Amino acid sequence: MRVPAATGYLLWIPPRAYPYPSRDPVSTSVGRNVPRKDGIPKVTGAALYVDDLRFPGMLYGRTIRSTISRGRITSIRFDFDTAGFTIVQAGDVPGDRCNYVALLEDDQPFLAAHQINHQAEPILLLAHEDRDVLNAAKVEIEYERDIPVMDAQASPVVFKEIRIRKGDVERAMETAEVIVEGTYRTGHQEHVYIETNGVIAVPEADGGMTVHGSLQCPYYVHKALKALLDLPDERVRVVQTETGGGFGGKEEYPSVIAGHAALLARKSGHPVKMVYDREEDMVATTKRHPSVIRHRTGLTRDGRLVAMDIDVLLDGGAYVTLSPVVLSRGCIHAAGPYRCEHVRTVGRAVMTNTPPNGAFRGFGAPQTQFAMEVHMERIAEALGMDPVRLRDINALRPGDTTATGQRMGDDCSALEVLRTAVERSDFHRKRAEYAGTGKGIGLSLFYHGSGFTGSGEVHLKSKVALEAREDGVRVLVASAEIGQGTRTMLAQIAADALGVPYEEVEPVQPDTAQVPDSGPTVASRTCMVVGGILQKCAQEMREKIGMMTPQEYARLHGPLLVTRQYEKPHDITWNDTEYTGDAYATYGWGCDVAEVELDPVTYEVRPLRVTVVHEIGKAIHPLLVEGQIEGGTAQGVGWALNEHVVMRDGAMANAQLTNYTIPTTLDTPRLDVVILENPSSYGPFGAKGVGEMPIDGPAPAVINAIRHLGLDVRDIPAIPEAVMEVACASR
Amino acid sequence: MRFTLNGAPAEVEAPPMKRLLDVLREECALTGSKEGCGEGECGACTVLVDGMPVVSCLVPFAQVRDAEVVTIEGLGGTHPLQKAFAELGGAQCGICTPGMIMAAVALGPDPGFEEIRRGLAGNLCRCTGYEAIYRAVQGASA
Numbered sequence: 001m002r003v004p005a006a007t008g009y010l011l012w013i014p015p016r017a018y019p020y021p022s023r024d025p026v027s028t029s030v031g032r033n034v035p036r037k038d039g040i041p042k043v044t045g046a047a048l049y050v051d052d053l054r055f056p057g058m059l060y061g062r063t064i065r066s067t068i069s070r071g072r073i074t075s076i077r078f079d080f081d082t083a084g085f086t087i088v089q090a091g092d093v094p095g096d097r098c099n100y101v102a103l104l105e106d107d108q109p110f111l112a113a114h115q116i117n118h119q120a121e122p123i124l125l126l127a128h129e130d131r132d133v134l135n136a137a138k139v140e141i142e143y144e145r146d147i148p149v150m151d152a153q154a155s156p157v158v159f160k161e162i163r164i165r166k167g168d169v170e171r172a173m174e175t176a177e178v179i180v181e182g183t184y185r186t187g188h189q190e191h192v193y194i195e196t197n198g199v200i201a202v203p204e205a206d207g208g209m210t211v212h213g214s215l216q217c218p219y220y221v222h223k224a225l226k227a228l229l230d231l232p233d234e235r236v237r238v239v240q241t242e243t244g245g246g247f248g249g250k251e252e253y254p255s256v257i258a259g260h261a262a263l264l265a266r267k268s269g270h271p272v273k274m275v276y277d278r279e280e281d282m283v284a285t286t287k288r289h290p291s292v293i294r295h296r297t298g299l300t301r302d303g304r305l306v307a308m309d310i311d312v313l314l315d316g317g318a319y320v321t322l323s324p325v326v327l328s329r330g331c332i333h334a335a336g337p338y339r340c341e342h343v344r345t346v347g348r349a350v351m352t353n354t355p356p357n358g359a360f361r362g363f364g365a366p367q368t369q370f371a372m373e374v375h376m377e378r379i380a381e382a383l384g385m386d387p388v389r390l391r392d393i394n395a396l397r398p399g400d401t402t403a404t405g406q407r408m409g410d411d412c413s414a415l416e417v418l419r420t421a422v423e424r425s426d427f428h429r430k431r432a433e434y435a436g437t438g439k440g441i442g443l444s445l446f447y448h449g450s451g452f453t454g455s456g457e458v459h460l461k462s463k464v465a466l467e468a469r470e471d472g473v474r475v476l477v478a479s480a481e482i483g484q485g486t487r488t489m490l491a492q493i494a495a496d497a498l499g500v501p502y503e504e505v506e507p508v509q510p511d512t513a514q515v516p517d518s519g520p521t522v523a524s525r526t527c528m529v530v531g532g533i534l535q536k537c538a539q540e541m542r543e544k545i546g547m548m549t550p551q552e553y554a555r556l557h558g559p560l561l562v563t564r565q566y567e568k569p570h571d572i573t574w575n576d577t578e579y580t581g582d583a584y585a586t587y588g589w590g591c592d593v594a595e596v597e598l599d600p601v602t603y604e605v606r607p608l609r610v611t612v613v614h615e616i617g618k619a620i621h622p623l624l625v626e627g628q629i630e631g632g633t634a635q636g637v638g639w640a641l642n643e644h645v646v647m648r649d650g651a652m653a654n655a656q657l658t659n660y661t662i663p664t665t666l667d668t669p670r671l672d673v674v675i676l677e678n679p680s681s682y683g684p685f686g687a688k689g690v691g692e693m694p695i696d697g698p699a700p701a702v703i704n705a706i707r708h709l710g711l712d713v714r715d716i717p718a719i720p721e722a723v724m725e726v727a728c729a730s731r
Numbered sequence: 732m733r734f735t736l737n738g739a740p741a742e743v744e745a746p747p748m749k750r751l752l753d754v755l756r757e758e759c760a761l762t763g764s765k766e767g768c769g770e771g772e773c774g775a776c777t778v779l780v781d782g783m784p785v786v787s788c789l790v791p792f793a794q795v796r797d798a799e800v801v802t803i804e805g806l807g808g809t810h811p812l813q814k815a816f817a818e819l820g821g822a823q824c825g826i827c828t829p830g831m832i833m834a835a836v837a838l839g840p841d842p843g844f845e846e847i848r849r850g851l852a853g854n855l856c857r858c859t860g861y862e863a864i865y866r867a868v869q870g871a872s873a
């Protein structure tokens with residue numbers, strides 16, 4: 001028996017068939033659900049994750065962490081027999097400058113020497129061959145405490161400020177007939193990849209270091225290890241093992257754990273495995289930035305946006321990590337997919353004495369679009385207007401400009417996703433039908449820029465290589481398979497661009513000794529940007545090999561390697577200082593409709609169904625796309641309703657899956673996904689980014705559905721206690 | 732200690748209180764069963780003991796004396812559920828997959844939708860939003 005198909009593919013373009021081999025790009029695998037490259041090993045248990053690997057002579061590593069939020073270390077005492085242990089402290093790191101995790105700012109030490117800036121900050125490292133002996137070791141650390149900064153709104157340290165200015169907000173606001181204001185808050189969110197962070201560092205005979213690990217960005221770790229160990233490029237090797245989920249949580253953090261394992265491996269001369277248990281992973285690693293976002297919006301009485309004044313505050317935690325970039329994407333998306341001539345967005349990412357926050361799917365855009373979409377719903381309420389109509393009037397259309405002044409092309413699909421979702425979910429009928437019952441329905445309209453922001457891709461200079469060999473074609477990229485289907489999708493693009501069967505193309509395991517730096521696996525860039533460069537490699541290879549198959553060519557002439565670098569499309573311009581121009585080459589568009597039910601006794605909000613319409617350019621592999629959309633939507637619903645990080649004294653107090661609950665089958669609504677295709681000229685086969693957008697929409701749609709029940713919820717997570725408080729206050 | 736492992740008699744020396752999960756992964760070199768939490772919450776370590784799904788991170792080794800233990804490796808790679816999970820998007824990152832498939836095996840043939848939903852409620856998946864898993868479980872008995 002099969003489930004009735006929940007998914008509709010509209011605007012479906014049937015694959016074109018070309019004779020093989022051919023100089024023309026063929027389309028025999030793109031658009032089809034070819035078998036996943038990693039499918040069989042994953043369903044048989046044969047796929048090897050880092051904790052499945054063992055090396056001869058391997059030790060286990062452990063991190064001793066601070067138990068205060070701010071202060072200085074005054075003494076360290078080892079309450080165990082140190083024989084047989086390897087112990088690393090800050091003083092063991094080669095030079096002063098080396099003890100910083102190389103990323104954007106040199107502010108986060110691998111190991112705290114004196115100063116402590118957050119709970120669970122790493123202070124020293126232990127390794128031992130016996131895990132039980134290792135875990136039994138007790139270290140007493142005494143501190144002199146300082147008063148920590150816990151409230152982002154009162155933080156004296158600003159990591160980054162961003163200003164976006166379009167038109168003249170103050171003057172325009174004076175002409176507005178209606179002004180609506182509001183403040184919206186979102187909490188931390190923990191990634192909860194089911195495989196925790198883990199690495200194995202293996203010291204090499206030549207003084208080099210190899211790290212095998214669960215990670216998204218091999219070259220980020222490579223860069224961090226070179227700086228830490230003071231080694232040249234070729235002496236550091238980073239190999240990505242099968243990775244059990246990332247969602248941004250294995251973007252920058254693996255540099256820290258890899259550094260720790262490498263320090264222990266270097267000192268002991270043995271391979272060292274470090275795999276966090278769930279509690280350590282939750283307490284010590286990065287989370288989604290909490291936000292406080294204020295809106296002041298001027299409108300005409302008939303619902304046209306006149307002026308938008310937006311203030312974005314992100315809690316960065318104790319160190320900078322990627323906060324400036326998260327803030328940047330957040331601010332660019334803050335005005336939502338709407339046209340307005342006068343927009344001012346001021347964003348700040350600030351320091352608090354809590355563990356650093358970092359990359360998480362959506363990267364700031366879910367926070368700011370949550371605020372925007374809940375605010376839109378309140379505007380509709382204030383105007384007494386249908387929420388669909390308000391969005392319809394103001395949605396970006398081709399020819400309109402965003403807050404950064406980017407002019408929308410024909411691949412702008414805000415209206416299409418809105419209208420499709422409204423129709424598909426039968427929004428208006430249900431809206432009327434649910435009124436006064438315990439059910440509610442709400443929607444959200446959103447968009448998501450594909451690839452790095454602004455000139456990010458230019459600075460990255462990503463490289464991709466394709467190799468023709470006697471046994472087939474190899475894709476050489478640093479892009480990691482973390483479940484999203486990278487290997488499959490890239491093989492499809494290469495196969496079709498080259499005109500060879502999908503089965504003959506194999507991406508190699510990301511290993512810095514083998515693959516070029518094609519940039520990090522983040523920002524919904526792997527398909528559009530890396531895939532785009534790969535497509536060019538394949539086209540160049542086809543030029544070179546003529547009518548031969550790659551295998552025939554390799555047999556005659558030896559292996560052929562084609563390497564290409566990112567080239568900026570000439571018609572894209574971005575001004576980094578003014579924050580104006582084309583923030584992204586293209587955008588995906590989405591509309592979610594959520595239906596919920598409120599338990600009048602427990603105040604638990606049960607999500608029943610989410611209709612999800614995404615326009616993503618071209619679905620290279622519809623099944624994988626659908627998987628990204630469904631998974632991201634569930635994660636967004638969890639962020640809205642279930643996932644509550646309780647911070648006590650600056651540390652996560654509920655660091656267990658028992659207490660921090662992600663959606664189970666019973667908490668996840670049924671998902672009805674519709675994929676629309678409106679090709680972008682910048683992506684391979686018209687593809688845009690997919691991975692992140694699904695998490696932008698669910699939270700505001702769910703909260704707007706709760707609003708339909710008459711509850712003025714503006715903050716997430718809307719856990720029962722919070723909903724009850726709102727319900728009681730409004731009595 | 733003797734027990735049956737994936738259909739064959741097994742004799743393994745390990746401390747009786749050692750977690751079954753560790754015995755399988757470390758003594759028996761069967762690394763298909765995964766650890767996601769170590770506290771019985773995620774189901775990544777699910778195996779069958781005498782046909783019932785258990786979270787092997789909470790089971791002391793002593794408890795499987797003379798019992799029949801089946802892990803993902805015991806399905807041999809040709810089980811309809813394995814095929815359906817691979818083909819229908821039931822496995823993304825794959826870390827929950829072995830446990831999820833074992834829990835699905837325990838549902839028996841041709842389970843109804845609500846049976847699937849309840850039967851898999853102890854297995855967390857962060858990647859799929861579960862829809863593809865439902866499709867796979869239902870597709871396996873199609």
Ligand code: FES
Pocket residue numbers: 765766767768769770771772773774775776777786787788789
């Ligand atoms: S590891 Fe056993 S239930 Fe999570």
Ligand code: FES
Pocket residue numbers: 194244245483821822823824825826827828855856857858859
């Ligand atoms: S496939 Fe990644 S957790 Fe289920």
